[in-house]
């Protein structure tokens with residue numbers, strides 16, 4: 190399992206607070222809307238990621254657990 194951050198673009202207001210709180214994983218597009226990294230959140234940034242999610246004024250950020258991908262051709 191790995192933990193990732195994701196954004197709901199419908200809820201987001203594009204003020205970019207998350208990019209200030211978590212610049213390692215969030216950058217802003219040309220309109221100020223966040224582009225979140227698809228990479229797993231490193232353990233060293235876990236607290237900062239939780240803080241960015243908690244501080245989002247629109248509740249548009251979330252943490253998501255993903256299972257590691259099965260190797261191609263693996264038996265079901």
Ligand code: SF4
Nearest residue numbers: 201202204205207245
């Ligand atoms: S803090 Fe929340 S509402 Fe603000 S830009 Fe980031 S995701 Fe959008």
